[in-house]
Amino acid sequence: MSALRPSAPHPAAAVLRSWKLDSFGELRGLRAALREAIETHTDEVDDLFDRMSVVATELATNALRHGLPPTEVRLMRESEHLILDVADHDLGTLPEVDRDRPLGAGGLGLQLTKTFAIDVGWYMTDTTKHVWASFPG
Template identity: 85%
Template structure:
């Protein structure tokens, strides 16, 4: 396993939308609302949405499963980038890439995130651990 790169959040990013999730059942609503938000803020919808929906679902699932709910998913914009920022309340666990796990064994959320996003990182606030992923938008 290797740790995900720790980096400060995007200081000039503006929050476009925010969703609070308490359960896995809310992931479907998150994806629908994310599509609507992306349609509002960019012309490149289909391919971008597909990538962002996978990443949002994976990061939120990780946060709900391994973190302490509620999970907060924020959609941000900074210049020509859209950023997903997913927070949980488990301050003791670091986000790690499991590079040796075989396909189909689960635990590939951060690997998929690194594949689909142009940049990925994480940071802590006084009460949350956040993983973020940036996309051209």
């Protein structure tokens, strides 16, 4: 396992949409709302949505499974980038990439995120832990 690199948030990013999740059953609605939001804020929808949908689902699943509720998902824009920021309220665990887990064994959310996003990081506030992923948009 290796720790995901800590990095400061995007200070100039504007929040375009946000969602609060309390259960895995809400992930389907998150994906539908994310597609609608992406269609509103960019011209390149299909490929971008596919990548962002996987990342949003993986990060939100990690937060729901390993964090403390509620899980907060934000779609933000900074310049030419769309940013997914997923927060939970467990300050006692750090996001880690499991590089040794075989395919099919689960637990590959952060690896997939690093594959589909152009940049990935995390940070903490006084009350929340955030994992973010940046995409061209």
